Amino acid sequence: MLNVLVSGGGIAGSALAHWLRRYGFAPTVVERAAAPRLGGQAVDVPGVALDVLDRMDLLGPPAPCARGCAACPCWTPKATRSTAAPSTPPAAGGSTATTSS
Known part of the structure; x- marks a missing residue:
């Protein structure tokens, strides 16, 4: 198996x-980034x-739109995060991301 390093954990890298x-x-x-983002934006x-x-x-079943717009279909994600998002912002210079085992 060939090892590959991907730089960037955003949409493209993932x-x-x-x-x-x-x-x-x-x-x-x-x-x-020191930790996963706590929030996001509708995409x-x-x-x-x-x-x-x-x-x-990666698509789960269709779900009611949380934004309240009946015209846009919404799906729930099937994927789970490989890291745990912290419940509080990280301290200055510190990392609070943890990897799952």
Whole structure:
């Protein structure tokens, strides 16, 4: 198995690591942020991108939209995080990210 280093744990780096692992590589993702983000933003995933998420097996069943807009379909994620988000912001210069075993 070939080891691959992926720099950046955002959408692109995470997707790349997913596909590398699926095709037999051993990716390691490095991220400069000290911890996962505590919040997020609603993301519009149009047509083809929705198909990609489905092929990655990351879509759960459709769910009511938390933003209250009846026109936009919403899905629950199937994926789980590989790190535990801290319940409080990290101290200055400290990291609170923990990896799951």
